[in-house]
Amino acid sequence: MSAPVPISPDRSAAPLPGPVRPFEFPPVVSSSLPNGIGVRVARMSRFPLVTVSVVLDAAEALLPDSSAGLAVLTGQALEGGSRRLSGPELAEALEGIGTGLAVHTGWDSTTISLTCLAERMEEAVALLAEDLLQPAFPPEEVGRFRNQRLAAIRQRRMDPGSLADDAAAYFFFADHVPYQRPLAGSASSVERMGPAEVQAFARAHYRPKGAGLVVAGDVEVSEVGDLARSYFGDWEGAPEPVNGFESVPRFRERRVLVVDRPGSVQSEIRIGQVGAPRSTPHFFPLQIFNTILGGAFTSRLMLNLREEQGFTYGVRSRFAFRRSAGPFRISTAVATEVTAPAVSHALAEVQGLVEEGPTQREVERARDFIAGVFPLHLETTGQVAARIGELLVYDLPDDFFAFYRDRIRSISPQDVLVAGREMLRPGDMVVVVVGEADAIRGPLEDLGLGPVEVVSPEILP
Amino acid sequence: MVNVPVERHRLSNGLRVTLSRDPATPIVGVNLWYAVGSRNERPGRTGFAHLFEHMMFQGSANVPKNRHFELIESAGGSLNASTWFDRTNYYDTVPSHQLELALWLESDRMGWMIPAMTEEKLRNQQEVVKNERKERYDNQPYGDWDERIQALVFPPSHPYHHSVIGSMEDIGAATLEDVVQFSRTFYIPNNAVLTLVGDFEPEKALGLVERHFGEIPAGAPIPPLPGVLDIPPVIGATVRDEVVDNVPLPRVYMGARVPPFTSDGFQAAQVAATVLGSGKASRLYRSLVREKAIAKDVLAYVFPLEVGASLLLLWVTGYPGEEPERLEQALLEEVEGLAAVDQGELDRAVAMTETHLLREIQRVGERADLLSMFDQIFDDPGRLNSEVERVRGVTRSQVEAFSSEFLGPDNRALLTYVPGGAS
Numbered sequence: 104m105s106a107p108v109p110i111s112p113d114r115s116a117a118p119l120p121g122p123v124r125p126f127e128f129p130p131v132v133s134s135s136l137p138n139g140i141g142v143r144v145a146r147m148s149r150f151p152l153v154t155v156s157v158v159l160d161a162a163e164a165l166l167p168d169s170s171a172g173l174a175v176l177t178g179q180a181l182e183g184g185s186r187r188l189s190g191p192e193l194a195e196a197l198e199g200i201g202t203g204l205a206v207h208t209g210w211d212s213t214t215i216s217l218t219c220l221a222e223r224m225e226e227a228v229a230l231l232a233e234d235l236l237q238p239a240f241p242p243e244e245v246g247r248f249r250n251q252r253l254a255a256i257r258q259r260r261m262d263p264g265s266l267a268d269d270a271a272a273y274f275f276f277a278d279h280v281p282y283q284r285p286l287a288g289s290a291s292s293v294e295r296m297g298p299a300e301v302q303a304f305a306r307a308h309y310r311p312k313g314a315g316l317v318v319a320g321d322v323e324v325s326e327v328g329d330l331a332r333s334y335f336g337d338w339e340g341a342p343e344p345v346n347g348f349e350s351v352p353r354f355r356e357r358r359v360l361v362v363d364r365p366g367s368v369q370s371e372i373r374i375g376q377v378g379a380p381r382s383t384p385h386f387f388p389l390q391i392f393n394t395i396l397g398g399a400f401t402s403r404l405m406l407n408l409r410e411e412q413g414f415t416y417g418v419r420s421r422f423a424f425r426r427s428a429g430p431f432r433i434s435t436a437v438a439t440e441v442t443a444p445a446v447s448h449a450l451a452e453v454q455g456l457v458e459e460g461p462t463q464r465e466v467e468r469a470r471d472f473i474a475g476v477f478p479l480h481l482e483t484t485g486q487v488a489a490r491i492g493e494l495l496v497y498d499l500p501d502d503f504f505a506f507y508r509d510r511i512r513s514i515s516p517q518d519v520l521v522a523g524r525e526m527l528r529p530g531d532m533v534v535v536v537v538g539e540a541d542a543i544r545g546p547l548e549d550l551g552l553g554p555v556e557v558v559s560p561e562i563l564p
Numbered sequence: 565m566v567n568v569p570v571e572r573h574r575l576s577n578g579l580r581v582t583l584s585r586d587p588a589t590p591i592v593g594v595n596l597w598y599a600v601g602s603r604n605e606r607p608g609r610t611g612f613a614h615l616f617e618h619m620m621f622q623g624s625a626n627v628p629k630n631r632h633f634e635l636i637e638s639a640g641g642s643l644n645a646s647t648w649f650d651r652t653n654y655y656d657t658v659p660s661h662q663l664e665l666a667l668w669l670e671s672d673r674m675g676w677m678i679p680a681m682t683e684e685k686l687r688n689q690q691e692v693v694k695n696e697r698k699e700r701y702d703n704q705p706y707g708d709w710d711e712r713i714q715a716l717v718f719p720p721s722h723p724y725h726h727s728v729i730g731s732m733e734d735i736g737a738a739t740l741e742d743v744v745q746f747s748r749t750f751y752i753p754n755n756a757v758l759t760l761v762g763d764f765e766p767e768k769a770l771g772l773v774e775r776h777f778g779e780i781p782a783g784a785p786i787p788p789l790p791g792v793l794d795i796p797p798v799i800g801a802t803v804r805d806e807v808v809d810n811v812p813l814p815r816v817y818m819g820a821r822v823p824p825f826t827s828d829g830f831q832a833a834q835v836a837a838t839v840l841g842s843g844k845a846s847r848l849y850r851s852l853v854r855e856k857a858i859a860k861d862v863l864a865y866v867f868p869l870e871v872g873a874s875l876l877l878l879w880v881t882g883y884p885g886e887e888p889e890r891l892e893q894a895l896l897e898e899v900e901g902l903a904a905v906d907q908g909e910l911d912r913a914v915a916m917t918e919t920h921l922l923r924e925i926q927r928v929g930e931r932a933d934l935l936s937m938f939d940q941i942f943d944d945p946g947r948l949n950s951e952v953e954r955v956r957g958v959t960r961s962q963v964e965a966f967s968s969e970f971l972g973p974d975n976r977a978l979l980t981y982v983p984g985g986a987s
């Protein structure tokens with residue numbers, strides 16, 4: 104090596120930030136139609152684009168196990184076209200104006216959305232409304248969608264990461280909790296579904312009362328009101344009421360489960376338990392908690408398992424906030440031979456954070472991170488429409504995002520400590536590992552976390 | 565409709581700078597494209613460009629290990645990097661008042677990375693990258709498809725013959741001296757473009773760029789790429805590979821050489837791929853997924869590559885028990901059917917391209933990345949603004965000519981995955 108390039112003195116310290124410039128979530132204008140559909144508009148005029156979403160109370164969590172996956176299948180089957188337009192005709196009409204329908208079905212809602220040039224908005228909304236209000240669900244198409252779903256379920260089962268997610272859900276939640284099963288259902292529930300079931304689900308749940316029409320982009324608020332009345336004004340009815348459920352764990356004490364996947368060169372590790380609902384009063388402190396533990400590149404888990412130990416390419420933790428308590432989960436993939444030490448390091452990190460709480464500096468950094476990246480996730484019409492959709496699904500006030508950063512900035516280390524202790528019990532966390540059982544069972548037993556059970560993927564729903 | 569302002573500068577050390585102001589949101593996208601990728605790797609060092617990208621996050625003279633991520637994250641920014649055949653890009657999006665921080669960090673590792681490199685950091689990142697390879701390739705159904713397709717489409721003497729991730733053996737063989745040499749050779753201002761998009765005063769921003777990057781000395785001219793770059797426009801035959809493996813569903817991939825990104829014929833290839841496989845009105849979807857119902861999903865994509873040829877990629881995933889031969893036959897029927905296209909298909913392709921591009925460039929980071937790409941490859945960042953017009957200019961006869969020249973049996977790499985094998 105020759106001598107390094109001389110370092111000029113002013114390089115040695117990070118430059119100071121300039122003056123902060125204000126950022127505001129686009130103001131949300133609310134109204135509703137007599138049929139009960141809520142209309143939310145956010146104006147964003149930087150690009151001639153608009154995102155239109157219809158948010159429906161058509162959720163997977165309201166279905167019994169025997170119909171698991173029906174909300175997902177019904178959403179997909181909208182691709183089959185309307186009574187007037189066949190599936191291919193609908194696709195051509197949408198793609199001819201540069202757009203397409205994206206249907207997302209989750210535990211708490213179904214969202215049908217499209218993004219198009221603002222000048223094409225009315226044509227696009229007309230097609231979306233026609234498809235949603237007068238869906239055809241042709242039998243041969245529904246059969247194909249079912250087969251696609253079944254094939255996707257098979258793919259999930261053979262993908263180690265997805266298998267680990269599904270196994271973790273199963274072992275975290277008790278039998279009667281819908282979250283214990285895969286979101287899109289199982290082969291046994293989906294293979295029984297046909298046009299009649301899909302038709303009935305849409306009739307019962309694709310209803311305007313309590314639904315939302317969200318428009319974000321280069322539009323006038325008045326324009327949206329007219330569109331809403333023209334295309335959704337005649338829509339009628341309310342979704343069938345459904346019962347909530349209490350999200351409870353399958354086990355009351357620590358369990359270690361190995362899902363055998365012979366031939367694996369890595370172990371997919373999931374560690375966690377039942378977390379918290381979206382309505383938790385600890386929502387903001389838990390965001391900080393998770394950022395510090397495994398929600399950022401410089402989280403405790405990443406610095407330990409990746410940057411110090413070199414065990415993994417990546418590790419993260421996450422609370423899935425749903426209407427009822429979703430999972431809290433640490434996820435990583437590590438080389439087979441370091442499976443046990445990786446589990447041990449990850450458990451030590453979560454335990455340390457819950458028991459001792461974060462440092463003042465960690466909390467400051469996490470607050471700055473979350474508040475700072477907030478506008479980075481609100482650049483597109485689609486991102487803003489998705490956030491507004493959350494307001495509708497979780498009954499949050501229209502100005503929730505206007506105060507989001509203030510709320511984050513108000514969280515103290517003590518708040519984080521309290522939230523972590525109240526919501527998590529590291530001593531009971533379930534450890535699920537998908538990998539080569541013969542190689543990892545012994546080392547996992549040696550950790551002394553309790554008996555290690557080896558199970559076959561066949562036992563999962 | 566795409567109308568992004570472009571202001572170009574060049575520092576005396578050769579660094580090209582593009583500024584594109586947009587005060588809509590108080591954030592700035594900072595993007596650096598280095599013209600180095602897996603194409604520059606020597607035999608025995610496959611995967612090195614990517615491993616080096618990891619080392620770029622291990623600190624520099626004034627920035628200790630992990631500090632780069634820590635500073636950007638606590639500033640409320642996001643950052644990452646990626647390595648590809650022809651380039652390695654580094655991108656940060658930060659609140660606009662933290663622009664200088666991002667410039668300081670990026671310049672420190674461009675100019676003063678070497679003093680911070682240690683054996684320990686290299687060993688750590690070799691483990692991280694080996695795990696990345698295991699996670700994405702070795703423990704993943706179909707994980708090695710790109711290695712196999714690249715090996716079929718490009719001859720062993722061509723730099724696109726090997727994958728970006730590289731072999732386990734080569735990842736493990738890298739030395740600290742390799743890191744030093746690679747930095748000196750490729751991570752120099754005259755091999756990079758820097759793009760800023762977002763909320764800043766251009767004059768002030770240029771001053772900051774000068775302050776942080778200006779004193780980095782220019783390096784020597786970039787050495788020629790290894791290997792034989794000049795290849796025939798087509799493969800010359802139908803070539804095949806078959807894998808019996810623990811995959812859930814049968815899948816057929818087709819790769820073909822198509823005109824390089826920089827050639828006039830590239831747009832016709834792009835439009836052909838869109839007509840074939842983008843969207844639910846596309847031919848492959850309509851025929852294989854919807855009508856024949858033999859495929860669960862289809863995909864068509866053209867990789868924009870610079871050296872010798874680009875790569876057209878198609879895939880068809882079949883249902884359980886489907887004969888791969890039948891999938892292949894149905895795929896090839898549609899490929900051959902592109903000998904005739906209609907105007908409606910081209911119009912849809914243009915409409916979808918336009919919306920797609922506008923959607924992408926809503927994000928300052930994406931916009932900066934595209935401007936960097938057009939700057940680095942075409943010496944013309946403003947080309948972003950005419951991209952849709954170029955696609956609109958593609959005629960039926962151009963697509964038909966493309967398909968007769970590039971989609972015949974003399975230019976097909978067919979890779980089949982058949983379920984079976986272990987467990």
